[in-house]
Amino acid sequence: MKRNNSDIVIFERIKSGNSDALTALFNKYYQQICRFTFLFIPENKIVEELTANVFINLWETRKKITIHSSVKAYLYQAAKNQAISFLRKNKNMLTPLDDFLDLPDRRDQTPEAIYIEGELNLEFTKAYKKLPNRAQLAFKLHRLDGLKYSEVAEIMNISIGAVEKNITSALKILHSELHSYTKAN
Incomplete structure (x- = not known):
């Protein structure tokens, strides 16, 4: 606040x-x-x-x-x-589906950690691109940009319930796609 x-x-x-x-x-x-x-x-x-x-x-x-x-x-x-x-x-412009994650400072990371982080970011990007457009936008605004559900709802011109549904959908898809990366070895 x-x-x-x-x-x-x-x-x-x-x-x-x-x-x-x-x-x-x-x-x-x-x-x-x-x-x-x-x-x-x-x-x-x-x-x-x-x-x-x-x-x-x-x-x-x-x-x-x-x-x-x-x-x-x-x-x-x-x-x-x-x-x-x-x-x-300009109706000929296309909407991109790029990864918007900020990468951390890598000076103190080992080459192996940098490689693993890169692989995970690549897999996250692939999974993120599989999300429906509205779920992508809701997820980005709430989880990556830190907006409240009410703010996301206002920007997207949808109800707060619809924001919750889109984010839940995004999380289910991301969890499913990235499940093999979240399991303990």
């Missing part, structure tokens, strides 16, 4: 015209919003431009904006809207 409250404080500063607060919010969420937008559009330059537009629009319309759930959920919804608008204008 502390993080959410700090976002509200930052947003209130943005509403009052503090550009440093906008920079702080940008620095905090830019990478996450880029990864999310990349789900819809597999082109880095376009993703970066659309993500920047989210923050530009936030600044330009700051006095009119009302946050209903959280600042983070608002940014994700705005990014989704930017991506959908872009895709409507």
Whole structure:
């Protein structure tokens, strides 16, 4: 909750015209919003431009904006809207199904541990790609990006129950696909 409250404080500063607060919010969420937008559009330059537009629009319309759930959920919804608008204008773009995991610092790992981690990430990516699109998105937003079910529901325009169903489905499929990697040897 502390993080959410700090976002509200930052947003209130943005509403009052503090550009440093906008920079702080940008620095905090830019990478996450880029990864999310990349789900819809597999082109880095376009993703970066659309993500920047989210923050530009936030600044330009700051006095009119009302946050209903959280600042983070608002940014994700705005990014989704930017991506959908872009895709409507450019119908030939495809949606990628890439792995969005951040890899840890590897300096202290043995070559064997790095190899095993790479194999597991590869298998996870394969399993993740087998998920239905809605289950992928719900899983990513909740488990990888840390959004609450209510925030995921708002972004995806579905009920909280549907979010739970999609995440449960994703977990069952992932568990089934990765079962051989989770068994004790």
